[in-house]
Amino acid sequence: NAALLLDGVEKVYNQGKPNEIAVLRGVHLEVSPGEVVAMVAPSGAGKSTLLHMAGLLDTPDAGRVTIAGDDLSGKSDRARTAARRSKIGFIYQFHHLLPEFTALENIVLPQLAAGVPKGEAQERALDLLGKVGVAARAAHRPGELSGGEQQRVAFCRALANQPGLLLADEPTGNLDPGTSDQVFDALMTLARDTGLAALIATHNLELAGRMDRVVRLENGVLVDA
Numbered sequence: 001n002a003a004l005l006l007d008g009v010e011k012v013y014n015q016g017k018p019n020e021i022a023v024l025r026g027v028h029l030e031v032s033p034g035e036v037v038a039m040v041a042p043s044g045a046g047k048s049t050l051l052h053m054a055g056l057l058d059t060p061d062a063g064r065v066t067i068a069g070d071d072l073s074g075k076s077d078r079a080r081t082a083a084r085r086s087k088i089g090f091i092y093q094f095h096h097l098l099p100e101f102t103a104l105e106n107i108v109l110p111q112l113a114a115g116v117p118k119g120e121a122q123e124r125a126l127d128l129l130g131k132v133g134v135a136a137r138a139a140h141r142p143g144e145l146s147g148g149e150q151q152r153v154a155f156c157r158a159l160a161n162q163p164g165l166l167l168a169d170e171p172t173g174n175l176d177p178g179t180s181d182q183v184f185d186a187l188m189t190l191a192r193d194t195g196l197a198a199l200i201a202t203h204n205l206e207l208a209g210r211m212d213r214v215v216r217l218e219n220g221v222l223v224d225a
């Protein structure tokens with residue numbers, strides 16, 4: 001099964017009004033387990049809209065969104081929310097870590113919410129922090145961490161509940177090149193080791209070129225870049 005399958009996905013904003021805009025006009029995309037796909041797009045092309053569809057945060061006007069073989073297109077909000085929480089991790093340009101909690105706690109909390117026992121959640125959090133080289137910062141609050149460290153903690157948090165699919169919107173946009181390489185290397189290693197699939201929107205063409213595949217969103221459709 002594909003980790004993510006978008007099949008003929010369409011999205012029109014302001015349908016029937018003078019300012020109607022067809023943002024997605026039949027998007028097809030298949031991301032296999034372990035595959036890391038870069039999506040490049042000019043600003044306003046619809047990459048956030050596409051990520052929201054893939055992340056089950058919004059529903060397409062036509063087409064199907066299938067996550068790990070589960071076609072969620074026609075399903076209830078409840079089913080979509082459950083699938084989103086258990087199968088998809090999100091990373092944003094700005095990390096949105098909880099400032100009052102330590103790095104470790106930020107990664108433990110979503111696991112507790114998912115019913116993982118505390119000891120197991122802490123073990124997994126420490127393991128993830130180790131994978132991205134910030135285990136020594138486990139007891140620090142976000143304000144005590146560098147931007148790159150914060151983003152790596154956000155990366156761990158996104159993967160805390162072991163989703164099969166990671167969606168990211170400019171995850172390295174506010175990082176210096178050295179730090180963005182660290183986050184990138186951690187992602188590629190996890191994809192190889194665990195079969196994690198990822199769709200990463202980025203303006204960084206150099207980084208995109210190092211991913212398994214690059215697609216470009218253009219005139220409402222995805223084309224191979």
Ligand code: ADP
Pocket residue numbers: 013014021023041042043044045046047048049050
């Ligand atoms: P990108 O992330 O590539 O910059 P977006 O997906 O945010 O693009 O937006 C694509 C187009 O759709 C833009 O023209 C934007 O103004 C429009 N748009 C996005 N969200 C809405 C909305 N909720 N209502 C109306 N138009 C929207």
Ligand code: ADP
Pocket residue numbers: 057081084085089090
């Ligand atoms: P919770 O209620 O447990 O925080 P949700 O099911 O609301 O989780 O959201 C799951 C994931 O989707 C979270 O990572 C959250 O940050 C992200 N998310 C929720 N709503 C939006 C949105 N409107 N735009 C972008 N990401 C969102």
